[in-house]
Amino acid sequence: MAATLLDSYTEMTEILLPNDTNNLGRALGGAVLNWMDICGAVAAMRFAGDQVVTASMDHVDFIAPIELGEVVVVEAYVFDTGRTSIDVKVDVRAEDPRSERPDRDTTTCFFTFVALDEEGRPTPVPDLACESDAERALRDRAVADRKEQLRGVAERLEE
Ligand SMILES: CC(=O)SCCNC(=O)CCNC(=O)[C@H](O)C(C)(C)COP(=O)(O)OP(=O)(O)OC[C@H]1O[C@@H](n2cnc3c(N)ncnc32)[C@H](O)[C@@H]1OP(=O)(O)O
Numbered sequence: 384m385a386a387t388l389l390d391s392y393t394e395m396t397e398i399l400l401p402n403d404t405n406n407l408g409r410a411l412g413g414a415v416l417n418w419m420d421i422c423g424a425v426a427a428m429r430f431a432g433d434q435v436v437t438a439s440m441d442h443v444d445f446i447a448p449i450e451l452g453e454v455v456v457v458e459a460y461v462f463d464t465g466r467t468s469i470d471v472k473v474d475v476r477a478e479d480p481r482s483e484r485p486d487r488d489t490t491t492c493f494f495t496f497v498a499l500d501e502e503g504r505p506t507p508v509p510d511l512a513c514e515s516d517a518e519r520a521l522r523d524r525a526v527a528d529r530k531e532q533l534r535g536v537a538e539r540l541e542e
Contacts, residue, residue, distance in 0.1 A: 384510065386430050386509040387513065387514055388461060388521060388522060390429055390430055391426040391429050391430035391461035393422055393425045393429065394457070394459075396456050397418055398452065398453070399477075408451040415449070415455070416492075419457055419475060419492055420440075422458070422473055423437075423471040423492075423496065424437065427471055427494075430508070435469065436499060437495075437496055438495045439495045441494075441533065442492075442532060446488065446490060454479070454480060455489075456475070458476075459472065462525035462526060463525075465508075466508070467497050467498055468496070469496045469508055472491065472525040473492050475489045475490045
């Protein structure tokens, strides 16, 4: 049984409202993580066709702030699988349709979800199929980016 990277592709669009901001009028990290977790879980569920739970999130760097009123676009896709686990890349970018300001990448995180059967036990997931060059490129980039991110974190801890 196989499912494609495209089957999993999920985009979620939010607008940053006051409830999700800090006292500087910028996005709370926890609000962004919540959107990323939901978007990643939807991608994993679309892929597996089963309920999933978040097993882990890798390191998260918030590389640029998101300002009140900006549009937040969260994108997620499956790039690797185990027997019952599903690895998902989640990217976040901010857009301001009211200005000429260019879109900004604000964070990326790699999640692992586990598919569960109706009794809540881990259950096998489909193999990942990449049918186009674009899908293969996304998969390879995610694998490389995850390794690079983990290498960067290890180097920072050693400094
Ligand atoms: C604190 C919170 O609110 S967390 C948010 C919501 N998430 C949850 O509630 C999930 C809570 N955790 C759980 O239910 C369990 O730990 C589970 C379902 C994730 C894993 O259960 P386990 O009994 O460890 O299952 P098991 O040992 O069979 O492993 C199943 C798969 O999970 C993977 N896995 C287990 N723990 C982790 C982890 N911390 N990180 C990544 N993958 C993991 C295993 O590698 C295995 O993958 P594979 O089948 O592809 O080889």
